[in-house]
Amino acid sequence: MARKAIVGVIGGNGVPTATEQAAERAGRAIARAGVILLTGGQPIRVSEVKCAAMRGAMATESDEGGTARLIGVCPSGELVVPLKTASKWLMDTGLSSAERNPINGMTPDVLLMFEGGPGTLSELVFAFAAKKPVIYVGSITALDEAMQDENAVRAKVGKATTKFRGAFEPSVLNRAHDAANNLQVLYDHFCNQMSEPPLAEGWPKDARNDAWANDLVSSALKAVPARILELRADFPGIPQGLSKKTFDDWLFAMP
Template sequence: MRVSVIGGSTVSAAVYEQAVKVGRLLAERDHTVVCGGLGGVMRGVCEGASGGGGPTVGILPGEEVAAANEFVDIPIATGLGHARNALVVMNGDAVVAIDGGPGTLSELGLAAVYDRPVAGLGTHDVPGVRQVGTAAAAVDHVEAHA
């Protein structure tokens, strides 16, 4: 299954480590990580997935594939800016949201529009987001509901 992981581009060390855990668990359970391909949660989840032997896809806002973080296996340049958020959500069968600001909030709205199950770790408390407390609970939720 492909799982979109969304979240803040600038995060604390604790949030970053949570993203690494989510990525590693997804990889260990044979899932592909899809994200925005840049820093913060996106880099953390890709680092974790890479460490767990899983593939990563980064759907980038700009025109340069070289802008992807070093743990992205398949960078996709879009030139769409924040409009690429729809592509991040649509290319996952489910979504894990970790932390995040307005960009993450837009992706959560798109997840509702496209009927994707969402697990939230310290993210916006909005309808359709199942708030969970651990990386394992997040992965369990998306596996059970995708």
């Protein structure tokens, strides 16, 4: 039995309006494609990439019918309303923002990355460690600026790996540490896998329409081999909390 693909959306807080709108369109397109959206947020009205994507997915459900399939991986104390249904799981992980980042980076089958800071880059580190395909959406200038704060990224990755000690394969842990200690390696790998270069500045004129978002999500899903959907997700579990088995049982039962 195959499960549905998981598309992760990661990005920063307090982002420009154009970035927020593009993330919301991406969330709409993910729901429209009938696959699962995973973010570190919830569908509330704040200027954060993760929440914008969630709002977009919910808007598709209310405006166009169908089902928004959501996984919200929220830090301790931030979740407004916990929710678990057959198609939606908004969870209070009991973890700090930095500690839950391995879940956001490793669980999706493919990720869309919008501009962000050290937290977003730590999620990218774990996506790299788990060998997940990533599509960067936005300005290369914003990415370059984020890459300058190596110490903050390294600290966040360190907190997460300490919390999840014993949950990772040694090879995954080594790749995460290597990337966090040398962001240039991560940057080079990341840029080499791009099918198109990111924008030098700003957004294309069509970045806020449905056709652009649908194409973006279609490209992301092409990077997910069908055989992957026969396998369990790379959800690492939550220490002293949600187990991998419980998560996978829910995932495979999703309509």
